[in-house]
Amino acid sequence: MTLAATGPWSGVYTKRSLVPVGRLAVGIALIVVWQLGTNTMGREWLPSPLDTLARIWQLAASGELARDTLVTFGEAAAGLILGGAAGAVLPFILRLSPRLMTALDPLISAAFGMPKLALAPLFILWFGIGITTKVVFVASIVFFLLFYNGLAGILSIDPRLVAMLRVAGASEWVITREIVWNTTKPFLFSGLKIALPRALSGAVVGEFIAADAGLGWYIQNARSLNDTTGVLAGAVIVTVLVMVVNAILQRVQARSLAWRPIARDMTV
Amino acid sequence: MSSAVPMLEVKGLAKRFPPRSGQAESPWILADLSFHVADQEFLTMVGPSGAGKSTLLNIIAQVDGANEGKIFFRGELIETANGSALHPGWNCQFGYVTQDDNLLPWRTMIDNVTLPLKLQGRFDAAARKRVDELLHATHLTGFERYYPHELSGGMRKRASLIRTLAYDPPIILMDEPFSAVDAQTRTQLQQDLLRLWNLGRKTIVFVTHDIAEAIALGDRVLVLSKSPAKIVADHRIDIKRPRDLGNLYKLEGFGDIFESVRRDLQ
Numbered sequence A: 001m002t003l004a005a006t007g008p009w010s011g012v013y014t015k016r017s018l019v020p021v022g023r024l025a026v027g028i029a030l031i032v033v034w035q036l037g038t039n040t041m042g043r044e045w046l047p048s049p050l051d052t053l054a055r056i057w058q059l060a061a062s063g064e065l066a067r068d069t070l071v072t073f074g075e076a077a078a079g080l081i082l083g084g085a086a087g088a089v090l091p092f093i094l095r096l097s098p099r100l101m102t103a104l105d106p107l108i109s110a111a112f113g114m115p116k117l118a119l120a121p122l123f124i125l126w127f128g129i130g131i132t133t134k135v136v137f138v139a140s141i142v143f144f145l146l147f148y149n150g151l152a153g154i155l156s157i158d159p160r161l162v163a164m165l166r167v168a169g170a171s172e173w174v175i176t177r178e179i180v181w182n183t184t185k186p187f188l189f190s191g192l193k194i195a196l197p198r199a200l201s202g203a204v205v206g207e208f209i210a211a212d213a214g215l216g217w218y219i220q221n222a223r224s225l226n227d228t229t230g231v232l233a234g235a236v237i238v239t240v241l242v243m244v245v246n247a248i249l250q251r252v253q254a255r256s257l258a259w260r261p262i263a264r265d266m267t268v
Numbered sequence B: 001m002s003s004a005v006p007m008l009e010v011k012g013l014a015k016r017f018p019p020r021s022g023q024a025e026s027p028w029i030l031a032d033l034s035f036h037v038a039d040q041e042f043l044t045m046v047g048p049s050g051a052g053k054s055t056l057l058n059i060i061a062q063v064d065g066a067n068e069g070k071i072f073f074r075g076e077l078i079e080t081a082n083g084s085a086l087h088p089g090w091n092c093q094f095g096y097v098t099q100d101d102n103l104l105p106w107r108t109m110i111d112n113v114t115l116p117l118k119l120q121g122r123f124d125a126a127a128r129k130r131v132d133e134l135l136h137a138t139h140l141t142g143f144e145r146y147y148p149h150e151l152s153g154g155m156r157k158r159a160s161l162i163r164t165l166a167y168d169p170p171i172i173l174m175d176e177p178f179s180a181v182d183a184q185t186r187t188q189l190q191q192d193l194l195r196l197w198n199l200g201r202k203t204i205v206f207v208t209h210d211i212a213e214a215i216a217l218g219d220r221v222l223v224l225s226k227s228p229a230k231i232v233a234d235h236r237i238d239i240k241r242p243r244d245l246g247n248l249y250k251l252e253g254f255g256d257i258f259e260s261v262r263r264d265l266q
């Protein structure tokens, strides 16, 4: 490729339309490598892409796919909403009381550092093996992701904007709604972006430990039956779920951050 | 024009910032600063960069507190040092055009300009008309839906200026509002400002480091010393209005005042 074709002045149109082509190429390459792996390792060790796809098809036809996906998705969503809301709101409250912030800081850091998986036996003891345990488990992961991102947003507020708006007659509520919220929003989106896949994988891992339904339960069950195709099919379904949810989030984010000079093309 | 009670009176103002950690004492930025502004007066203050001009306006706008001194608005004590809580803008009586444009980046230009009016519940038909006139006078018509990052520096500056003019506070504090724009635009903006001031006859406290600007705009020029800022001279400017700002040196008496202010500043 010549320099001119890749330089800043090459056509934007050409560049954009190359992106999906590139993605497709990477996808095909991955599947080829997968198939090569199957050929060298054997089907029992690494089921082929076609077998995996057949299994997913079968699960879809029997209704198991819909049922297990819904259970896992429900757990992840509930945990995300509960933990996410708490984690997102807390920085707004702490902003109003620096003293509370200093008091809570070491506690939150300690709780953040605690491995949630190690608490799983306690969660099961308290909440049983039903949905609640997984929701709490997901919430305990998501909470910190949104809390620390929200806090970074609060700390990046421009005090000059706050002063300007106060002079113009803004109440504390208006400051929160106008400046604190708008400054923090991009940070919360970044937090959400990390939290979404974590919530889904959190629900799956929770189901590994104790469950009677869900994609994690399906994977765990397949594993205990030495059904590698089932394990791989479950993993692929979870991955696709994460990708779909991410794409939706990206849409929402692009719309609500339209004012930002770079937001429209930024994918981080 | 001068009534018995000044519009704004500043008495014995002193300010030092809290010491940085590890340092004993921070220096005084303002020390025993006193002056007053008459109703409808255009007061300019000129001082070297770093003298404490922004600090002074922050204190008057009650964005920041003083260590000593008092501030009166129409004879009423509105701010005392080290005591009562601050009331930024004193219930929308003080407009403040800050040194940076401080536009909200997530709001369009027109939303930025009308936000104070909306916050104060005063965005009625008359206000709408006024905003339209101001947009027109500052050549911002047509850019209403642009976000601040899509405007030039001069346009942002003008938007921040009319954001304050639009809600029409009795006193407007201005902190080097034109320092960031090119000379051509600046003369235009100064002319616009004088025309708007003449229409509405506000009280203005205009701070700058530019001697020519201070003389060209003001009824009176106060000269500030280097920090800690004190008032070292008080010049009444009797140059007739309307003034042609494109040709300052042709203005009657401009050269003499310029020379003496320059000497005061040394």
Ligand SMILES: Nc1ncnc2c1ncn2[C@@H]1O[C@H](COP(=O)(O)OP(=O)(O)O)[C@@H](O)[C@H]1O
Residues within 6 Å of the ligand: B017, B029, B047, B048, B049, B050, B051, B052, B053, B054, B055, B056, B227
């Ligand atoms: N928040 C602050 N903390 C400590 N020092 C400050 C602060 N703001 C301004 N200063 C100091 O006060 C002095 C005057 O600043 P400023 O009022 O911005 O000057 P001017 O507007 O006249 O250029 C400077 O020496 C500056 O370092």
Ligand SMILES: [Mg+2]
Residues within 6 Å of the ligand: B053, B054, B055, B099, B175
């Ligand atoms: Mg300044």
